[in-house]
Amino acid sequence: MKILLVDDSGTMRTIQKRCLSKLGIEDVTEAEDGVQALELFVASSFDIVLSDWNMPNMDGLQLLKEIRQRNKDIPVIMITTEAERARVVTAIQAGVSDYLVKPFTPDSLKSKLERWVTSNA
Template sequence: MAKIMLVDDAAFMRMMIKNALSASGYTDFVEAQDGAEAVKKYEEEKPDMVIMDITMPNMDGLQALKKIREIDPNARVVMCTAMGQESMVVDAIQSGAKDFVVKPFDAKRIVQTVGDILGK
């Protein structure tokens, strides 16, 4: 089963994503609460994909995305963004993000996006 890293400074957002994915059979998760921790854990854990918030303290999601892509040019990263952050989404896609989901998100959309990226 795929290992998925969830990166968000809000623990309840990580829990919501984990619950949605767990209900669809995903069981292997790694969590990080900011971009700096995400980069470190990406190197240690080598997850199959990352779902990452854009706006976080210490290192934002865009900076973390760029660092993760330096470590692994094939990294599969999906960015989470709040409404009204369209310019950040464009930046994320240009920096190598595979897709994005808008918060508040629909659980089905998260599951579908993960399935599409992991080829399930």
């Protein structure tokens, strides 16, 4: 499984990569903002995108919209501190596949990934 991990916090990327590694997922490409992520997304293929919402240059919502213009099927999981109902609804309307609020447990990340790996198998 090839994952595009997008978060402006190097610490959060490290934590998420550690969680993914514990799940046996080592093929992870990192991006620190939506602009870099979109460039990587266009240049390569990924099975799942994990993205933060609040980032400089291009936020996760705009990245989601850009990805959906190019690929309507790839699972995009928003991993963010944005827990307000209105924000979740906005993400769903934009085409997010799933939503995980920080802080999260490795088990909650695992269940989200398993859900989308199984449904796309």
